Amino acid sequence: MKLFETGIPDRELLEGLAPPPDRAKPLAVLECFEEFPCDPCKAVCPTDAIVMNRITDIPRLIPERCTGCAKCVVACPGLAIFMVWPKKNLVWVPHEFVPIPERGEIVDALDREGNVIAQAEVKAVMNARKKLETTVVCVQVPKELLMEVRAIRVREKKDARD
Amino acid sequence: MSEKLDVQLAVVGGGPAGLAAALAASRFGLEVLLIDENKELGGQLIKQTHKFFGSHNHMASVRGIEIANRLKKEIRENSHITVFLDTTAVGYYENGELLLYRKSPEEKLVSCFPKAVIFATGARENMLAFPGNDLPGVYGAGAVQTLMNVYGVLPARKILMVGSGNIGLIVSYQLLQAGTEVAAIVEILPWIGGYIVHASKVRRYGVPILTRHTIIEARGKEWVEEAVIAKVGEDFNPIEGTEKVLEVDAVCLAVGLSPIVELVRQAGVYTPYIPELGGLVPWHDDDMRTNLPNVFVAGDLAGIEEATTAMLEGELAALSAAEYFGVKSEEIQKMRKDRKARLEELRASRFSDKVKNGLQKLAAKRPK
Ligand SMILES: Cc1cc2nc3c(=O)[nH]c(=O)nc-3n(C[C@H](O)[C@H](O)[C@H](O)COP(=O)(O)OP(=O)(O)OC[C@H]3O[C@@H](n4cnc5c(N)ncnc54)[C@H](O)[C@@H]3O)c2cc1C
Numbered sequence: 001m002k003l004f005e006t007g008i009p010d011r012e013l014l015e016g017l018a019p020p021p022d023r024a025k026p027l028a029v030l031e032c033f034e035e036f037p038c039d040p041c042k043a044v045c046p047t048d049a050i051v052m053n054r055i056t057d058i059p060r061l062i063p064e065r066c067t068g069c070a071k072c073v074v075a076c077p078g079l080a081i082f083m084v085w086p087k088k089n090l091v092w093v094p095h096e097f098v099p100i101p102e103r104g105e106i107v108d109a110l111d112r113e114g115n116v117i118a119q120a121e122v123k124a125v126m127n128a129r130k131k132l133e134t135t136v137v138c139v140q141v142p143k144e145l146l147m148e149v150r151a152i153r154v155r156e157k158k159d160a161r162d
Numbered sequence: 163m164s165e166k167l168d169v170q171l172a173v174v175g176g177g178p179a180g181l182a183a184a185l186a187a188s189r190f191g192l193e194v195l196l197i198d199e200n201k202e203l204g205g206q207l208i209k210q211t212h213k214f215f216g217s218h219n220h221m222a223s224v225r226g227i228e229i230a231n232r233l234k235k236e237i238r239e240n241s242h243i244t245v246f247l248d249t250t251a252v253g254y255y256e257n258g259e260l261l262l263y264r265k266s267p268e269e270k271l272v273s274c275f276p277k278a279v280i281f282a283t284g285a286r287e288n289m290l291a292f293p294g295n296d297l298p299g300v301y302g303a304g305a306v307q308t309l310m311n312v313y314g315v316l317p318a319r320k321i322l323m324v325g326s327g328n329i330g331l332i333v334s335y336q337l338l339q340a341g342t343e344v345a346a347i348v349e350i351l352p353w354i355g356g357y358i359v360h361a362s363k364v365r366r367y368g369v370p371i372l373t374r375h376t377i378i379e380a381r382g383k384e385w386v387e388e389a390v391i392a393k394v395g396e397d398f399n400p401i402e403g404t405e406k407v408l409e410v411d412a413v414c415l416a417v418g419l420s421p422i423v424e425l426v427r428q429a430g431v432y433t434p435y436i437p438e439l440g441g442l443v444p445w446h447d448d449d450m451r452t453n454l455p456n457v458f459v460a461g462d463l464a465g466i467e468e469a470t471t472a473m474l475e476g477e478l479a480a481l482s483a484a485e486y487f488g489v490k491s492e493e494i495q496k497m498r499k500d501r502k503a504r505l506e507e508l509r510a511s512r513f514s515d516k517v518k519n520g521l522q523k524l525a526a527k528r529p530k
Contacts (some may be wrong), residue, residue, distance in 0.1 A: 007371050
């Protein structure tokens with residue numbers, strides 16, 4: 001397993017995490033692969049869709065229960081939870097950088113290694129103004145990149161002074 | 163000019179361990195003097211802008227700085243706790259004298275003979291030996307964090323991080339947030355030291371994490387201009403021919419912490435060497451009692467761990483101190499049981515194996 005040497009999740013770990021293409025709602029994608037004491041995702045889930053028996057367990061998602069509310073995406077201290085909705089080609093990623101993009105803006109979409117793999121339109125921004133909360137940005141990306149895009153970078157704005 | 167002061171319980175160090183200790187002690191009617199050398203309470207917490215891990219019921223997902231704010235508010239509102247900021251405890255003598263050097267509001271030495279002391283002085287960073295490590299621009303991770311997160315000063319434009327434990331990973335992430343480019347994170351071990359989610363988080367923004375790599379030199383005329391890294395072999399020695407030169411203007415060292423034991427040693431607390439806990443550590447039992455009946459320890463001083471565990475240890479130390487003063491209450495036993503259960507829960511993953519081994523070794527060294 002390369003994950004523990006590089007920080008990049010191995011393909012086999014990601015198998016089975018993608019939502020079915022016809023799912024009616026977005027689905028949380030938990031990219032948390034290591035046992036350590038942490039449970040906010042489970043605690044904030046309003047439908048008990050995240051299962052952990054002990055605080056050190058790896059969280060497991062029950063897709064039928066997930067409503068796509070994104071509460072876990074916001075709560076995860078490891079920024080390891082995303083949300084994907086194949087029907088609308090949308091990905092939600094946590095974003096703790098300034099500037100925070102605006103709806104309609106085109107941003108760089110990054111994969112798990114930081115490569116820019118697409119230009120994506122921002123469709124929604126959650127928690128943009130809450131200082132202590134993690135902002136979550138929803139972007140539209142090509143279907144084949146739904147399980148690849150895991151971060152965004154706001155492009156440098158051309159400063160009027162340049 | 164020196165002044166004398168009457169103190170029941172002194173708590174030295176105002177990080178999470180000291181804050182929790184002071185609050186818990188006051189619950190049992192003890193009069194507390196809380197001392198910290200900084201101008202603000204909170205210890206390491208005031209630099210932690212990331213969300214904490216741990217149990218949702220106990221402030222996980224809350225940012226460190228916010229945890230500090232909550233505890234500070236409780237302390238301010240507590241009439242049993244007197245706070246001395248900008249005050250360093252400079253000596254603790256066998257006759258029980260604790261000497262304080264106050265820098266403000268007026269510079270002076272204050273002498274007191276507290277009937278009991280809880281030490282929660284935290285830890286200091288380890289240095290690494292390599293040519294050029296004395297150049298300006300070679301920082302400890304704590305300094306980098308203080309500059310960025312406390313004073314709002316950007317420590318570098320492009321930096322090399324040495325060490326992939328949680329501190330190296332988190333500070334790398336905070337550097338990216340501040341606008342510094344992180345050239346790479348080097349790690350001498352074959353695997354990443356910290357939580358993998360932290361590693362994935364920085365990797366996602368393009369930062370390479372190079373395991374089996376170390377820094378061998380920092381170069382520059384007046385400050386760091388480049389860093390040389392190399393691959394290491396099974397013996398951890400650099401392999402010739404694998405050197406790479408990175409153009410950076412700073413190097414950040416995140417290679418471990420050691421407990422600050424000078425004061426407790428001065429008083430005669432036994433401090434065996436337990437590498438798993440960070441080096442020399444004050445001997446203590448699981449109620450945070452040392453070999454001296456009126457001296458207790460908590461937090462990173464008692465073994466390098468986490469803020470979550472530091473707070474629980476602080477409370478356990480306070481319970482022992484309350485008992486020392488003859489407080490008898492069922493509440494003590496109840497709290498003790500609860501805090502110990504929580505510690506055990508937090509220490510259940512493989513990340514705590516080292517600490518648990520260390521604590522076992524420490525227990526075996528119980529002084530006669
Ligand atoms: C980058 C980073 C990220 C971290 N992230 C997490 C996390 O996500 N979750 C978590 O649980 N933990 C985290 N930690 C660990 C946590 O910050 C420490 O374990 C914790 O702060 C230890 O608490 P403490 O009270 O023992 O010591 P400290 O917080 O170090 O406080 C000790 C205080 O004592 C003062 N002091 C020392 N000597 C004297 C003296 N002689 N006189 C007066 N004052 C003195 C110091 O100035 C300091 O203010 C992180 C640490 C770092 C560096």
